[in-house]
Amino acid sequence: MFGTYTRLNLTTSASNCDVIRAARLKIAEHHRTGREARAARHRFYRDMLFYHERSRALVGEWRL
Known part of the structure; x- marks a missing residue:
């Protein structure tokens, strides 16, 4: 499933609504x-x- 998540092409600053829309x-x-x-x-x-x-x-842990 992580592969599918990466294919959503979202940044980590995207909101949860953006994730649902892309998914x-x-x-x-x-x-x-x-x-x-x-x-x-x-x-x-x-x-x-x-x-x-x-x-x-x-990202928060490593401050990327």
């Missing part, structure tokens, strides 16, 4: 609105936010 574009159009894929879609968004927060922490 939404990575999901196939017919899976964006279906009720049957809702749980998987939310899990995907949470994973992207988790990796974004880890990237922010890394």
Whole structure:
């Protein structure tokens, strides 16, 4: 999943809303609105936010 996060092409200064917007574009159009894929879609968004927060922490720790 980290590979998918890196392909979002976001900086660590991007907001959480920016992460969700970019991640939404990575999901196939017919899976964006279906009720049957809702749980998987939310899990995907949470994973992207988790990796974004880890990237922010890394930048903050090393002051990159």
